[in-house]
Amino acid sequence: MSKVDDINTEIQHMQQQMLVYLQTHWRLFLAEGIFFIILGLLAIVVPQFFTVAIVVFLGWILLFGGIVHVSRAFVFQNMPGFVWWLFMGILQVLVGFLFITKPVAGALTLTMLMTMFFALEGIAKISVALMMRPLANWGLILFSGITALVFALIIWISWSESAQWLLGLFLGVNMVFLGWSLVKISLHHKVQ
Template sequence: MNKPENIDSDIQRLRQEMLNYFQTHWKLFLLEGILFILLGLCAVLIPQFFTVAIVIFLGWIILFGGAVHIGRALVFSAMPGFAVWLFMGILQLVVGYLFITQPAAGVLTLTVLMALFFAFEGIAKISLAFMMRPLPNWGLMLFSGMTALVFALIISISWSETSQWLLGLLLGINMIFLGWALVKISLHHKEIR
């Protein structure tokens, strides 16, 4: 068997596995879709809150990660790379602290990072959509991926002027589209079960 035939058979196998998961676990996909829609609606209605909440939440995660790095560096101080581990931990502590105490500055930083996130997420969703292509409603996943790419472009163009609310709004819209796609896909697979 040559390479293109292997790829085709692998793609067919992945599609069948995906179909089996959708049919078997359609209720979980439906619940996940509804949850994403509700979270998305909240983020659309109060985007400034979600923008700041994202920054503060991430700040705490980074701060905690920094403390873990420092703790490990101190416990294993004889390990090669001690200074690097300690530096990474201190850097994470500082960045986490700044995100928590100065969320406005963190919003600008995160907005740029969010543009990268939407770009990579869009590419991943589009790839997933093409893997799902013969399955019903695969176009919804493609649409969700394309909107994520558009969001990345919008953020890149206007990030400094609109960063206080754009991040929360686009995150909310993205979650609504993803939720809608999951609901439609799960309900379709419920019907054919």
């Protein structure tokens, strides 16, 4: 057997495993799809709130995580790397505090990070879709991946003007597409 035949055999085996998993756990995929549709619709309806909520929530996580880092650093002052542990903690406290007190500036930063997220997620979804091919509805995951890449491009182009609402809106639309894809796939693979 050639290397190409080995790869094709491996892909077919992976597709068969995916088919069995989808048939066995179709209810879980259906519930997940419905959850993402609801969450996505909420983000579309109030994108500014969703954007600010993400920034503030992340700010609190960073703030508390930073406090833990700083506290541990002072408890173990003789530990190698004390300065680095302290630096990481102080950095987390500062960024968390800024996200909480200045969520609009935090939204600008997170919007740029979301651009990278959408780009990487799009690549991952397209890869998964190509692995699922020729299973039914694999094109929906492909469409969701292409949509994520388009979102990344649009956000990158209009970053500073629309960061306060675009992040929540696109994240919501992305969640709706993912949820819709999962619902369609789960219902198709529902075992009678």
